[in-house]
Amino acid sequence: MEFRAQAAGSQALTAIATDALIVVLSAGEAKAQQLAPALASLLNDALKSGDLALKTGRTLYIHRPAGVKAQRLVFVVAADTGAKAFKAAVGAGYAAIKQGGAKQVVVASAFEAALGATHAQALVAALSDAAYVYRHTKPSAPAAPMLAKATLAVADAKAAKAVGEGLARGQAVAAGVELARECANRPANHATPSFLAAEAKKLAKAHGFKCEVLERKDCEKLGMGSFLAVSQGSEQPPKFIVLRYEGAAKTAAPIVLVGKGITFDTGGISIKPSAEMDEMKFDMGGAASVLGTFRALGELKPRVNVVGLIPSCENMPDGRAIKPGDVVTSMSGQTIEILNTDAEGRLILCDALTYAERFKPAAVVDIATLTGACVIALGHHRSGLFSADDALAASLQAAGDESFDLAWRMPLDDEYEEALKSNFADMGNVGGRAGGAITAAMFLKKFTAKYPWAHLDIAGTAWKSGAAKGATGRPVPLLTHFVLSKAR
CATH class of the missing domain: 3.40.220.10 (Leucine Aminopeptidase, subunit E, domain 1)
Incomplete structure (x- = not known):
């Protein structure tokens, strides 16, 4: 149009x-x-x-x-x-x-x-x-x-010029939203981890990005034991996708966007109820939003460096799948007792958050359809925003307000960490039902000590159910406005 x-x-x-x-x-x-x-x-x-x-x-x-x-x-x-x-x-x-x-x-x-x-x-x-x-x-x-x-x-003509700039930004964001919707709407037998990797390569070729796809052996060498543990129950090979947009000087610290790429989530051995399980094809909404944001960046070309990290795999139950009570070692060296295999998103994100350290980032934002608890807390209008960094949280909140892609800041008090204690590992991957979205964020926080970090829980905003079932493309507008606010 x-x-x-x-x-x-x-x-x-x-x-x-x-x-x-x-x-x-x-x-x-x-x-x-x-x-x-x-x-x-x-x-x-x-x-x-x-x-x-x-x-x-x-x-x-x-x-x-x-x-x-x-x-x-x-x-x-x-x-x-x-x-x-x-x-x-x-x-x-x-x-x-x-x-x-x-x-x-x-x-x-x-x-x-x-x-x-x-x-x-x-x-x-x-x-x-x-x-x-x-x-x-x-x-x-x-x-x-x-x-x-x-x-x-x-x-008048002066107003037309200002409005024209807004139209250009709006069209770039809209293109990113459409890509995110298109990726997330595809069924899981089409939108596999390999499909996401191919889409990333296509974006890189079209807009001059750098793209690298780490295979299972590469991830093994890096010690991504948590990410690979989730993938081991699936016939689909895992892909760890790295996209790089370089719009500023090489010395400028990048913004890193980390998108959860579970292309289908059965829950694993802790299997989900069958009702509405088809909607778990949307569990790669975080990954889709990273691809969509890069699509917008390709159009706008802001003076900023951005890295996109997408750990992608399926969460399936078979004879090789992880079991409740298993202990895995993350890339950070911290061990994790898997108390619930349906809390898999944080298991793939934690290794990506550790991998992000190598870029010496100005900030890292992870985006994930992480918890049903966030839907209970905030419904479907606002994404959950978690960060211990007030400036970063305020910047993301402002980007959401400006782009009509709203978020709401949630607490990260130290007391919530108590729920993740384990007798058999450095931490469990879940706490109790109470404050589930917060304890999930507290889990991720354990892997982010070396940079400013924020987490967006988009479980309530990445897609719609019912007659209007389909992906929304959120939070591409928020992320794009956030990145643009950091351009020099």
Whole structure:
């Protein structure tokens, strides 16, 4: 889809010839709406007749509106003039025309305040999300929407330039989100560890990244006993993927992103209930988000160095699989008693976190669909954010706010570590049920003493269940904005 900005103030909107015009209004501010006479007349008539109310989410579709060159007109009401509300309104407005024949759309606001770069990013996010259709294993999927071009109308040329920069960033993030969704949506017999490795190599070739894939023997030489223990019950060979984006001087310490790449999680010997187990193909959402973020970096080319680490394997139960009570030795040399084989994500991440030390990173962020406990704590709106570094946590929180990809900081008090004590190893891989998301983060923290570290638990945000089942592509927007904030 093509996105562009156009200088066309509210008075000029009626003269724009387009398939559809979406006008975003602000809830409860009838007197503040800035509109040309023809549009104002249509709006006032709709308000008087009760066909539209200035309440959040309300829409009105008008076909062949009088005095307006656009063939279709949609009024949609946003909760306020902020970018987050604008995104929701654009999505609702587009839904009113999605099934029709519109190939191009112009979006404008009746706000007194000018639209900015964040509104532009919101526009791209809303329309790109609406246009995505998964069809890799479903050729019978409905055709993608016809929309090919979207224009954001702003007051003048100066505003158009600023908004244009926001559109460019938004398109890069949207491309990353789409890649992450596409990878995570594929079934596990397609999206194997080898598939992730191939996608990483494809990205590297397309955008000039460096890519290395460590095989089982390489991991054995490095002493990745914890990662390999998880993989030993599967016929699929494990892959440890290393991506490098070098946008700054070689001496600049990189940001390291570590993505959990369990391409299917049965739970192993501690097998999961069969209900909804199919959704465990999404357990590589962290890995998908790292690939998606690199896709965005390839478009934006910021002056920063970034390393992506993806430990990838399946967690399967067979005669070679790890058992509850087994003790393994991690790459760090610390031993781990495996009390629950379904707590496998932390077992592959801990070796990746140790491997990250060699890059002398400025910061390390791991991303994982790690615990159901985080879903219970935060639901599906915010990812869990864990970090003992206040500055790093604040930076990630701000990136989430800016990108509408929200996170919530959770505690890491030392007392939670007590739950991981073991009589037979340096630590157990699980604590009790209480505070499960926190004790999982405390486990990972034991492998991060040499650099600033944060953990994002995306178990509640990486995919949706039910009728809307599918990957969301989160937290690619958060991660991309975070990395961009570190560019020089």
